[in-house]
Amino acid sequence: MVALFNTPETHNMVVCTLCSCYPWPVLGLPPVWYKSPPYRSRAVIDPRGVLTEFGVTLPEKTKVSVWDSTAEIRYLVIPMRPANTEGLSEDELAGLISRDSMIGTRLAGKAA
Amino acid sequence: VNGPQDMGGMMGFGPIAPEANEPLFHAPWERRALAISLAMGVTHQWNIDMSRHAREKIPPALYWSLSYYEIWMEGLKRLLTERGLFDAGAKKLPVLEASNVASVLAKGSPYIRNAATDPLLKIGDRVKVRNLHREGHTRLPGYLRGATGEIIRYHRAHVFPDAHAHGNGENPRHLYTLRFKSRDVFGADNDDELQADLFEPYLEAK
Numbered sequence: 601m602v603a604l605f606n607t608p609e610t611h612n613m614v615v616c617t618l619c620s621c622y623p624w625p626v627l628g629l630p631p632v633w634y635k636s637p638p639y640r641s642r643a644v645i646d647p648r649g650v651l652t653e654f655g656v657t658l659p660e661k662t663k664v665s666v667w668d669s670t671a672e673i674r675y676l677v678i679p680m681r682p683a684n685t686e687g688l689s690e691d692e693l694a695g696l697i698s699r700d701s702m703i704g705t706r707l708a709g710k711a712a
Numbered sequence: 713v714n715g716p717q718d719m720g721g722m723m724g725f726g727p728i729a730p731e732a733n734e735p736l737f738h739a740p741w742e743r744r745a746l747a748i749s750l751a752m753g754v755t756h757q758w759n760i761d762m763s764r765h766a767r768e769k770i771p772p773a774l775y776w777s778l779s780y781y782e783i784w785m786e787g788l789k790r791l792l793t794e795r796g797l798f799d800a801g802a803k804k805l806p807v808l809e810a811s812n813v814a815s816v817l818a819k820g821s822p823y824i825r826n827a828a829t830d831p832l833l834k835i836g837d838r839v840k841v842r843n844l845h846r847e848g849h850t851r852l853p854g855y856l857r858g859a860t861g862e863i864i865r866y867h868r869a870h871v872f873p874d875a876h877a878h879g880n881g882e883n884p885r886h887l888y889t890l891r892f893k894s895r896d897v898f899g900a901d902n903d904d905e906l907q908a909d910l911f912e913p914y915l916e917a918k
Contacts, residue, residue: 602865615720617718617719617720617853617855618717618718618720618764618851618853619717619764619767620780624817625818625820628736629736629746631730631731631734632731632734632738632779632780633728633729633730633731635780636725636728636780637719637722637725637776638725638726638727638728638729639728640719640720641719641720641721641722641723641725642723642725642728643720644720644721644855644897644898644906645720645721645723645855645898647894647904648902648904650728653727653728653730654728654730660902663902663903663904663905664894664902664904664905665904665905665906665907666894666904666905666906666907667907667908668720668853668906668907668908668909669909670851670852670853670908670909670910671823671851671867671870671873671887671909671910671911672823672870672871673867673887673889673909700730705730
C-alpha cells in the first residue's frame with residue numbers, strides 16, 4: 601500500500617475508474633459513491649468539481665493529484681494536519697480524520 | 713475490452729451524492745451477495761481477473777442500469793453458467809467455513825512475481841501509452857491511450873491481468889506508476905496531475 605501525503609502544494613485523491621479497487625484492510629468496504637459511475641467517471645476529468653460536491657474548495661495554487669488504482673497497488677491519502685492542533689493527543693487527532701479524508705475527497709476536520 | 717466499466721472521463725452520470733452515515737449494506741441481500749462472491753472466490757474456479765472480466769462483458773445498457781452488488785451477481789451468474797456450475801451436484805467444491813472468513817480476508821493475495829526479463833523502462837523515463845483496444849480483459853483505461861507521461865515508481869513485476877483473465881497463466885509483467893498532466897490528457901487549464909499503474913506491454917519508450 602502506498603501512502604500519499606497531502607501538502608499545501610498537492611492534494612491527493614484516489615479513484616478506481618475501472619472497478620472499485622480500495623484499501624479494504626485499512627478502510628473496510630468502500631461507500632456506494634466510490635463504486636458508482638458519477639465518481640468513477642468524473643474524478644479524473646473534473647476532480648475540482650468533485651471536491652466541490654464534498655464541500656472542499658482548495659486554494660488555486662494547490663495542485664490536485666488523482667491516483668487511478670488500475671493495478672493491485674492500493675493508495676491511502678494522509679490528510680494535512682489541521683492548524684492549531686499541536687497540543688492534541690493521538691485520540692483527539694484521530695477524531696479529526698474521516699474515511700473520506702483518507703480517500704482524498706474531504707479534508708481533516710478542524711480543531712474544536 | 714472497451715466495455716461499460718471503462719468510464720474515466722465520461723459525462724452525464726449526475727451528482728455523486730455521498731450519503732451521510734451510510735450503512736454498510738442497503739439491503740440484506742447485499743450482505744449475502746458479498747458473502748456468496750467471496751465464498752465462490754475461494755473455490756478457485758476462476759481468478760480475480762476472470763471475475764472482473766465477467767462483469768466487463770455485461771452489455772453497457774444493462775451494466776449501467778444495475779447497482780454495484782447487482783453487477784457482482786450478474787457477473788457471478790455468467791461465471792457459473794459458463795462453467796456449468798449452476799447444477800448443485802455438478803462438482804464438489806471447497807467450502808469456506810464461517811469461522812475461516814476473517815483469516816481468509818486478512819490474508820489477502822500478493823500479486824508480485826519474478827519476471828523472466830529485466831524491465832525495459834526506468835523511473836524518470838518519458839513514455840507513451842500504446843493505442844491498444846483489446847477485446848479481452850485489460851487494465852489500461854481508455855482515457856490514457858496515446859498519452860505521454862513520466863514513470864515515477866517501479867513496482868517490480870506483477871501478475872498480468874490481460875493474460876490471467878483468459879487462463880493464459882500469470883505471465884508476470886513489469887508494473888510502473890506513470891504521472892500525466894491533466895492538461896495533456898483532458899485539456900485542463902491548471903497544473904493538476906493524474907497517476908495510473910500501467911504494465912510494460914501498455915507502454916512504449918518515447
